[in-house]
Amino acid sequence: MRVKTEAKRDAILAAASQVFRDSGFEGASMGEIASRVGGSKATLYGYFGSKEELFVAAMHEEASKEFEPVFATLNNKVDNLRETLQACGEKVLAFLCSPDRIQTRRAIIAESGRSDIGKRFYELGPKVGFQNIADFLDRQMAQGNLRRSDPLLAAIQLSALLECETVMPLTLGVEEKFSRPQIRQAVERAVKTFLAAYCVEAPTVGGHEGA
Known part of the structure; x- marks a missing residue:
């Protein structure tokens, strides 16, 4: 089981902010955000339950x-x-x-x-x-x-x-x-x-x- 860290959470939020700014909420994908962070969509969902939750x-x-x-x-x-x-x-x-x-x-x-x-x-x-x-x-x-x-x-x-x-x-x-x-x-x-x-x-x- 992977351990959640504040550093990883911060990295996800930083990448998500950029993707949402570039593509808007509809155009942004969890896959693109995961790619920028250098992880998988499963990792994102381990920190945030949905794209809506991550966006907010x-x-x-x-x-x-x-x-x-x-x-x-x-x-x-x-x-x-x-x-x-x-x-x-x-x-x-x-x-x-x-x-x-x-x-x-x-x-x-x-x-x-x-x-x-x-x-x-x-x-x-x-x-x-x-x-x-x-x-x-x-x-x-x-x-x-x-x-x-x-x-x-x-x-x-x-x-x-x-x-x-x-x-x-x-x-x-x-x-x-x-x-x-x-x-x-x-x-x-x-x-x-x-x-x-x-x-x-x-x-x-x-x-x-x-x-």
Whole structure:
């Protein structure tokens, strides 16, 4: 019986990521991935039960490398909430709006009606991301920087505001790409709208507006 190793798993994920990028989910084959790794399809199935499982794991691995540093910054002391949300939003959208990520999203949507790939992807990716953001927002609420509400719902709404101007039109082919300045402006509008809904209103002098 062969022993599974992290090094082998990493090699499989690296090869799978390249094959999926080159051929898409439909065009990629376990045989080609095995060939690039230098093993057999049986070896792949020993680590991942299906092509869907391998695809989701490979995409998750790539996303984790990008998002872990972003989420790590949310654990630090925040001096300016708007600037923190802006910086994180730009990094997230720069990744999500890349051609490879848009192609991945389209592939997942196309396969979701035929398998559980959409659910697998959500559980490993967006759901974890929403919770990381929710934890950050919850701390901001506890500190009085945001009004108290459901932090997970707030995180999902923030994500929707970030993606509606960018990821959605790219996914549908309405737009081909967004420049860094365009992404920055889209994030500015999303953050402004989010804070308008959740930011704690500053008290007026004497408790009466205009006093």
